[in-house]
Amino acid sequence: MIRLDNVTKIYKDSVVALQDASIEVGKGEFVFVVGPSGSGKSTMIRLLLKEEEPTKGDIFVAGKNIGKLSPWKVPYLRRNMGTVFQDFKLLPDKTVFDNVAFALEVIGQSRATIDSRVPEILTLVGLGEKLANYPDELSGGEQQRVSIARAFVNRPLILLADEPTGNLDPATSVDIMKLLDRINRVGTTVIMATHDNAIVDAMRRRVVELEDGRVVRDQARGVYGYA
Amino acid sequence: MHRLEYYFKETFQGLRRNGLVAFAAVSTTFIALFLVGGALLVSRELNLLIEFTTRDVEVSVFLQNNISPAQQQNLQDILTGMPQVQKVTFESKEEAYQIFKKEFANQQALVQNVTADALPASFRVKLKDPTQFAVVSARISGEPGVERVVDNRDILKRLFAVIHVFRVGVVAVALVMLLSAATLIGNTVRLAVFNRRREIGVMRLVGATNWHIRVPFLIEGMIEGLLGAGAAILGLFIMKVLFIDSFHGLVGFLPLVGTPDVIFTVPWLLVLGALVATIAGLVAMRRFLEV
Numbered sequence: 001m002i003r004l005d006n007v008t009k010i011y012k013d014s015v016v017a018l019q020d021a022s023i024e025v026g027k028g029e030f031v032f033v034v035g036p037s038g039s040g041k042s043t044m045i046r047l048l049l050k051e052e053e054p055t056k057g058d059i060f061v062a063g064k065n066i067g068k069l070s071p072w073k074v075p076y077l078r079r080n081m082g083t084v085f086q087d088f089k090l091l092p093d094k095t096v097f098d099n100v101a102f103a104l105e106v107i108g109q110s111r112a113t114i115d116s117r118v119p120e121i122l123t124l125v126g127l128g129e130k131l132a133n134y135p136d137e138l139s140g141g142e143q144q145r146v147s148i149a150r151a152f153v154n155r156p157l158i159l160l161a162d163e164p165t166g167n168l169d170p171a172t173s174v175d176i177m178k179l180l181d182r183i184n185r186v187g188t189t190v191i192m193a194t195h196d197n198a199i200v201d202a203m204r205r206r207v208v209e210l211e212d213g214r215v216v217r218d219q220a221r222g223v224y225g226y227a
Numbered sequence: 228m229h230r231l232e233y234y235f236k237e238t239f240q241g242l243r244r245n246g247l248v249a250f251a252a253v254s255t256t257f258i259a260l261f262l263v264g265g266a267l268l269v270s271r272e273l274n275l276l277i278e279f280t281t282r283d284v285e286v287s288v289f290l291q292n293n294i295s296p297a298q299q300q301n302l303q304d305i306l307t308g309m310p311q312v313q314k315v316t317f318e319s320k321e322e323a324y325q326i327f328k329k330e331f332a333n334q335q336a337l338v339q340n341v342t343a344d345a346l347p348a349s350f351r352v353k354l355k356d357p358t359q360f361a362v363v364s365a366r367i368s369g370e371p372g373v374e375r376v377v378d379n380r381d382i383l384k385r386l387f388a389v390i391h392v393f394r395v396g397v398v399a400v401a402l403v404m405l406l407s408a409a410t411l412i413g414n415t416v417r418l419a420v421f422n423r424r425r426e427i428g429v430m431r432l433v434g435a436t437n438w439h440i441r442v443p444f445l446i447e448g449m450i451e452g453l454l455g456a457g458a459a460i461l462g463l464f465i466m467k468v469l470f471i472d473s474f475h476g477l478v479g480f481l482p483l484v485g486t487p488d489v490i491f492t493v494p495w496l497l498v499l500g501a502l503v504a505t506i507a508g509l510v511a512m513r514r515f516l517e518v
Contacts, residue, residue: 049432072436072437075431075434075435075436075437076434077434078431078432078433078434079433079434083432083433089425089428089429089432091425091426091429102426102429102430102433103429103433105233106233106430106433106435106439106440107433107434107435107439108439150433154433154434
């Protein structure tokens with residue numbers, strides 16, 4: 001589903017974010033990308049979204065080399081990938097319903113589709129009662145659920161999560177992980193960048209560890225660090 | 228249908244949010260297009276005036292007092308034989324005196340001191356194309372019996388030169404105003420983009436196409452342009468009623484621009500307003516909205 005072939009990313013100020021990184025992620029896999037801040041986790045996510053171009057190497061998503069994708073096709077690439085971030089990226093002047101509906105509106109879905117799919121997905125993430133609330137009336141965990149609902153409402157093949165539990169307390173983080181696990185179980189490939197060792201250790205999923213932009217470990221049922 | 232609803236919803240929210248800058252953009256567009264419309268009408272009026280004043284333009288060939296009948300006949304033959312000439316009429320000393328008496332009827336002292344003999348006889352030559360004066364003048368000037376060749380257009384030419392400068396000036400000012408209008412519209416678009424950068428960020432993440440992101444901002448700019456154009460059209464009609472219509476009583480003999488001329492400017496101003504706004508919007512967004 002996703003393949004990085006010897007990908008190197010050097011930013012303009014000659015900061016090396018990724019160096020010769022190669023990984024392959026199969027359909028329906030759940031992968032943690034771990035490592036300290038600045039190890040290249042976020043860069044990997046940005047490269048997959050084609051927000052950045054790799055300095056060297058190729059990236060394949062669903063069998064296509066995204067380096068060869070023309071700019072006007074990038075939006076269609078992104079429709080196959082849901083994204084969840086540490087800071088939720090919700091729109092404060094829109095209700096929960098409208099925040100999720102927005103993702104469908106802007107890709108030109110019909111009102112009927114929106115009206116049926118949005119309540120459905122919000123019920124799935126456990127916010128069926130809060131459609132009319134605004135983001136600032138919700139807890140951090142609830143806001144992250146809204147952002148997951150928005151990322152998943154379009155049924156993407158891939159879900160990219162960049163530190164989704166970074167702003168949440170441990171108990172809430174567990175709830176969010178349960179939700180991501182459910183999304184993974186219906187066949188969605190999930191890639192999650194994190195440095196939350198408790199979660200990684202508890203989930204026992206594949207772990208890719210980055211250090212200074214290099215892949216230093218790729219372990220099938222891994223934990224955060226060597227014991 | 229849903230798409231349209233979305234675009235217009237987003238557009239009007241944008242206009243509401245940066246009302247003051249939008250107002251500045253609309254006002255500048257109004258002034259710019261009002262001037263452009265004014266320039267169009269001035270142009271039209273000038274054409275009417277030129278048509279009116281040159282319609283009766285003649286070349287006068289004044290004859291010497293001692294001209295012989297043979298020489299006079301010769302001149303008449305030359306003139307009627309020229310392809311540029313439409314009509315030649317002879318004005319005798321007596322006829323010139325009658326016209327003189329009529330024109331200066333309120334200055335009896337002058338009329339009494341002038342006899343028919345003091346006025347020269349002349350050929351009044353009407354040209355097919357008044358600008359061909361020089362050709363006629365060159366051909367006839369040296370002929371025996373000719374005193375002087377006079378073109379009535381000489382006087383008008385100076386007037387036209389002044390008017391032409393005025394016309395160029397109006398167009399120049401209008402262009403400068405259009406440029407400032409475009410800049411201001413570009414600014415409102417940029418401000419709107421900036422105000423909504425969060426939305427735009429989310430839109431990109433969920434895979435909205437560039438055009439889908441841009442269209443509301445372009446419509447916003449275009450509405451500003453069209454509002455300015457509408458105000459300018461209204462302004463021109465008001466100007467026409469207030470000034471030109473009341474002027475009509477004073478100079479009834481001159482042709483003046485009318486309602487059809489004002490209506491003629493309407494599509495031009497609308498198209499220009501929309502065009503300037505669209506270009507301004509695209510330029511303003513060029514750097515902001517790359518993938």
